[in-house]
Amino acid sequence: MRSLASLTSLLAIATAGPIGLPSVAAADTFRFTAIPDEDESRLVERFSKVADYLSDTLEVDVEYVPVKSYGAAVTAFRNDQVQLAWFGGLSGVQARRLVPGSQALAQGVEDAAFETYFLAHASTGLEPADTLPDSIEGKTFTFGAKTSTSGRLMPEHYLRERFDAAPEELFTRVGFSGDHSRTIALVEAGTYDIGAVNFKVWDAALANGDVDTDKVDVIWSTPSYPDYQWTLRGDADETFGAGFTDRVRQALLSMDDPELLESFPRSGFIPADNDMYAPIESVAENLGLLR
Structure with missing residues (x-):
């Protein structure tokens, strides 16, 4: 059936x-x-x-x-x-x-212990770190879907916790890609400097050879949720x-x-x-x- x-x-x-x-x-x-x-x-x-x-x-x-x-x-x-x-x-x-x-x-x-990765385009000069650096301020940023847990809710929570400011106050432009695959593509293309992505989608894209890590890579991972x-x-x-x-x-x-x-x-x-x-x-x- x-x-x-x-x-x-x-x-x-x-x-x-x-x-x-x-x-x-x-x-x-x-x-x-x-x-x-x-x-x-x-x-x-x-x-x-x-x-x-x-x-x-x-x-x-x-x-x-x-x-x-x-x-x-x-x-x-x-x-x-x-x-x-x-x-x-x-x-x-x-x-x-x-x-x-x-x-x-x-x-x-x-x-049970999910994570969001923050990605950055190579042109930003941002490197992997244990905390989000002050230098992300003034750059452009994309979330995933507006009601995505890993693509919006938790990354916004941790941004506010770190900087005590709304994303619109931190970045010169804030977008919503609609899905995680699109977030990766937009940051890789340089359309946005930084993006928040579901770690499982990133890992799968990496394993499938769908990401050019010379152009985009992970700079920070959230605590688990x-x-x-x-x-x-x-x-x-x-x-x-x-x-x-x-x-x-x-x-x-x-x-x-x-x-x-x-x-x-x-x-x-x-x-x-x-x-x-x-x-x-x-x-x-x-x-x-x-x-």
Whole structure:
């Protein structure tokens, strides 16, 4: 029983509402999404294989539904257009606030101690250091997506902590690239002097030979914080049957195929719960990013 990004699904997405999703959830189809932190075409290819795995393991039809933005992922979850989502720390907090009873089920092994890398273009003369240097002031800077935990929330938190100033006061120009791959490309091209990027995306790009380290490299790494997680709607058992939440949790924790794990990329999954993300919620409230 498999339902990937088939022609039928793609047509439904193309003709749906403003975020490009089915208008209602079908009880016989379990849908999930993922925040678009990398190129969309790559995510569709990768997560369609995850849909296969979940369909076989859960013995229900499973469909991966791509979205255009972090906000669209949260909206789809709120509206029950998807029942499961691979969220970042902040988007997960936002979603669980909007859908009471929803649970963080699993996080990547690496997500318990996630990091953001600060990248700099070679022309800045900035070198790797244990702290962010005063000389970053007056340069240009790009975050990732506006509600990205690793691409905006935590790097802004640490910038404010270090300099006691808002990014707009530190830099001559502040941008939002939209995703981590784009951040790397913009700093490598010299469009921005400095950027904040998810360390896993950087490491993967480096391993794939997609980065010219003569042009861009890491100058600082943040302290660790909790980040990505799988979050399931609180009404999943009511919709799909008693015990469904536990079955989904076990399916995620049992995912061990290296090809599937590369979709994230993670080395495996470990249990998670909502309380683990209290530090993210606190920082987001302090920065005014939660309603």
